[in-house]
Amino acid sequence: MDLNSLLNDNKGTITELLGDLNLSSKEVDKTIDSTKAVVGDAIAKESRGGLGTLLNLFSDDDNSSASNSFLKGINSSLVKKLISSGFNKQKAGSIKELIMPFVVKLVASKIGGNSGMLTSLLGGLTSGNSKGPGGLLGKLFN
Numbered sequence: 001m002d003l004n005s006l007l008n009d010n011k012g013t014i015t016e017l018l019g020d021l022n023l024s025s026k027e028v029d030k031t032i033d034s035t036k037a038v039v040g041d042a043i044a045k046e047s048r049g050g051l052g053t054l055l056n057l058f059s060d061d062d063n064s065s066a067s068n069s070f071l072k073g074i075n076s077s078l079v080k081k082l083i084s085s086g087f088n089k090q091k092a093g094s095i096k097e098l099i100m101p102f103v104v105k106l107v108a109s110k111i112g113g114n115s116g117m118l119t120s121l122l123g124g125l126t127s128g129n130s131k132g133p134g135g136l137l138g139k140l141f142n
Contacts, residue, residue, distance in 0.1 A: 006106060007032050017098050021091065031095055034081040039103060042074045051115065057104065058111035075100055 007014070015028050023031065046053055057067040075096050082092035 004036055006110075007036055007103075010106065014099065014102065017102055018095065021094055021098070023095075027087070030085045030087075031082065031099060034078060034085050035099055035103060038074060038078045038081050039107075042070070042077065046070055055111075055115055058108040060108070060112075071100070071104070 011028065011032065014032060015023075015025075018028060018031065043054065053064070053066045053070050056064045057070060063071065078096050078100065079089070079092045082095055083089060087095065
């Protein structure tokens with residue numbers, strides 16, 4: 001399973017999660033697509049510098065300062081991506097506040113802070129297949 005499938009399979013849950021924001025089906029799709037792109041790119045870039053930050057983020061442990069910084073960068077990128085997709089700044093911020101904790105927990109449920117699991121799931125990085133959600137994250141969730 002790749003990130004696309006993981007988020008698409010949870011579209012109903014995401015729709016419910018975002019329910020108070022009164023998003024149309026098209027806006028939910030834009031939210032999911034934006035999230036896939038931002039999270040996929042961020043994880044691909046971060047993994048090139050080592051796995052410690054990702055292992056910490058996708059575990060039950062308290063986040064390290066590096067993980068918090070990484071997550072802050074994803075949050076900022078997601079808001080920018082949502083704004084470029086047609087959401088106003090306030091709605092983009094509200095979406096980010098709801099969807100990012102969900103996505104982190106969802107990915108953590110697959111990784112669980114297990115270095116062996118993360119290492120094997122990231123195995124495609126050295127083969128050059130780390131571009132975007134389909135590459136690295138395709139390996140993550142298969």
